[in-house]
Amino acid sequence: IVVAGHSFGGMLSLLLAERETDLRAAVVFAAAARSWEASPGLRARLLAAVDHSNAPVLFVYAANDYSVAPARELSAEMTRRHKLSQSHIYPAFGTTANQGHNLVYNSLSTWEQDVFAFLDDPTS
Numbered sequence: 716i717v718v719a720g721h722s723f724g725g726m727l728s729l730l731l732a733e734r735e736t737d738l739r740a741a742v743v744f745a746a747a748a749r750s751w752e753a754s755p756g757l758r759a760r761l762l763a764a765v766d767h768s769n770a771p772v773l774f775v776y777a778a779n780d781y782s783v784a785p786a787r788e789l790s791a792e793m794t795r796r797h798k799l800s801q802s803h804i805y806p807a808f809g810t811t812a813n814q815g816h817n818l819v820y821n822s823l824s825t826w827e828q829d830v831f832a833f834l835d836d837p838t839s
Contacts, residue, residue, distance in 0.1 A: 717739050717834060718738060718742070720744065721746075722744070722816065725743040726757075728746070729743060729764040730764050732768040732769070732770045733768050742833070743774050743775065743789075744775045745776055745780050745818070746785055748781040748783070751785045752784065758788075761785070766796055768798060771798070771799035774786040777804070777805050781812045781815075787804075799837045808825065809821070
């Protein structure tokens with residue numbers, strides 16, 4: 716089983732990866748991009764989720780999303796804990812943060828190959 720989610724759904728994917736031991740991987744698109752800086756409680760909760768995750772996680776963001784800090788910090792925490800993760804921050808998509816946030820829907824060709832490569836081999 717692989718779980719994937721975007722934005723709030725990406726956060727839920729991380730929470731599921733924390734609890735579900737049979738997950739093969741989680742693909743997280745733009746999780747917490749809009750709320751990371753404003754919510755210390757959310758940051759702490761998601762950091763705890765990746766600390767307890769047993770599944771490899773792929774973080775996918777556009778450079779012009781509201782924030783790419785969640786990708787950097789959550790992936791770094793997983794690396795610190797010796798857990799498999801990758802983070803792809805793609806060049807800006809569109810001209811606004813909202814367009815960047817919606818990369819998942821509006822530019823499948825940007826991320827599709829990387830996501831399937833990760834699912835084939837999360838260690839690469």
